Amino acid sequence: MLLRFTLCLLLCFTLAPLPRASPLKVEIVHQGLVHPWGLAFLPGGDLLVSERPGRLLRISADGQRHPVAGLPEIAAEGQGGLLDLAQDEQGWLYFSYSEPGPGGSSTAVARARLQDDRLVSLQPLFSQRPKVSGGAHFGSRLVLGSDGLLYITLGDRFHYRDQAQRLDNHLGKTVRLNRDGSVPHDNPFIHTRGALPEIWSLGHRNMQGAAWRPVARQFWAHEHGPQGGDEVNLIERGNNYGWPRVSFGEEYGGGKIGEGGSAPGLTGPLKVWVPSIAPSGMLFHSGNHYPQWQDKLFIGALRGQKLVELTLAGDSIIAERALLTERGERIRTIKEGPDGALYLLTDSAAGKLLRVAP
Template sequence: MPRILVLLALLCTTVTGTALAAPAQRFPSAHGAVEVVRIAQGLEHPWSLAFLPDGRLLVSERPGRLRLIGRDGTVSAPLAGVPAVSARGQGGLLDIALAPDFAQSQRLYFCYAEARARDNGTTLAHARLTDGGLTDLRVIFRQQPSWPGQHHFGCRIVFAASDTLYLTLGDRNSAREHVQSLDTHIGKIVRLRADGSVPADNPYVGIPGVRPEIWSVGHRNVQGAALHPQSGRLWAHEHGPRGGDEVNVVRAGYNYGWPVITYGEEYFGGKIGEGTHKSGMEQPVHYWVPSIAPSGMAFYTAERFPAWRGNLFVGSLKFGLLVRLTLDGERVVGEERLLEGLGQRIRDVRQGPDGYLYLLTDASDGAVLRVGLVPR
């Protein structure tokens, strides 16, 4: 059997074997019962999950730790070599993503809140992942300017074609006046090459006074992003204020409106900006009022559960559930709320190589959950 198939088989065996030893919960859905199995627990505010080709799982914890989860669900000691992070408020060690050539390079990309003198900011780095920890660490991007505060770091990493990646950057909560300015990274999505350099076809390359890394403008705090499996376009959702969480199809050079237009309002009440529409600013393909506080998201593409194929899954921190969105091209035509009553803040959502969905719960005793439909 080819090596890659052996590794995938090990991963499926790993997760399934652990799942059988753990108690399961079941929840109703339009396509039958949804079963939730706890794979591992004892994680402190886990933020992101990656599937290693040898069958283990890699998880980031917001306080600044990386841990490996074995085939039996055991959680390793913290890996060495993780840089210091600013683990205050929403900051810390956040997203992780394996390089597309991970099997050869062993490169792990990770995003974190970095302390910088009296301020902090979103930073992207990569390093070589070994059993002992991280080595050969290289910082390849820093959000500018740095800013005091503990909120809205963005920090989702999405690899795309041609050795490029997208990185989401928040408005830092108190810096919204800089979101529409093209001379800052505040409230933007940037596009980089895997080495941190700027692709020549980025929309603002060569324009004086403009940050060439910028891909799109007008974002508040994007914490969920994924490539559409057919079009290859970047989809992202972002937190609104009080109401107005959005799902957007993100295109080069487009403006998504924050804080000029929004379906939300100030936390203390009151209008933000100019309303919900303005010429030259994009409308979301879907939005939520009241807010669900969206977290990770994933397109479902596997064969295991045909009823879910082509659907977009979004976690909810506020309501502790999983949202299933039905799509028709770039239109959202249906929404179903799954796992109501689970009672856990959902932080990350990933499709596993075995065709199940995997969730992280945001808690001081956080867990990895496996989610799938029960055969009828």
């Protein structure tokens, strides 16, 4: 842990972006989407896109939109709404959303099957506890690991940040579940008195990007920092990533947060951005179609309005390149398509689906 943190200090703040790569080919696949958030590929070439206000669309290969019915009740407020999508090999569609209930709302996850533009066989899998008021910091990304498990990132809900250090709630945590929603027997806190058994890691702020790294079978995530201090982390079993005891950001009114950038017993980030780029979306490319992208880590930026390409050596980030800066668009989501290209969702009231290839 100390070596990782030392490498971060040496690399994260000092690496200048490399010169721009060869031009990328960018195509607009679809446009006119209202704050799109999640993306999934269907057999036959159709796509599913979630819009944050609470709509799920099937976009057919000819570009036609087909609303999908059968969603549960959604609290579309602030950063909440219909959020991430993921599809497994058995045809289950997993989706995250802000769920209303007594006390406010919380991030929830369900799965269903798609039949004739309707969700059927709906199964609630998870509901963040507790429900609280406010419309900020819901997370959330869904990662289907090659280990057969479901990983969920959860925000601290902004006003409740101190709860990220407690194990009796899901605020500011990642969660690890079997794909049917049951708790794996080897979760780290399953035998800890007072702890919620779904918790995989703690001490997070607002994780809007997460990815499975195929070559290493690892779960990674990034999170927003306050006024700087965005982080990229390798999420490991039972680790505490520090928020709000430590942060490289600062209070919105100015001033240090907690104990500064590090403290004993806490896991330090592999990458930090100061000032903030507001990261969202995250992908390790498999490289099957484009070997030059093998194991590259791609991250979208909302405030930074760019696509970030990170090069790794082992678990260290050794180089950073900024791409698509000329477009001036907030990048919300990144997925690798069946053709190996990157598919990006841009976040606005007139959002786009872009296809990006070398």
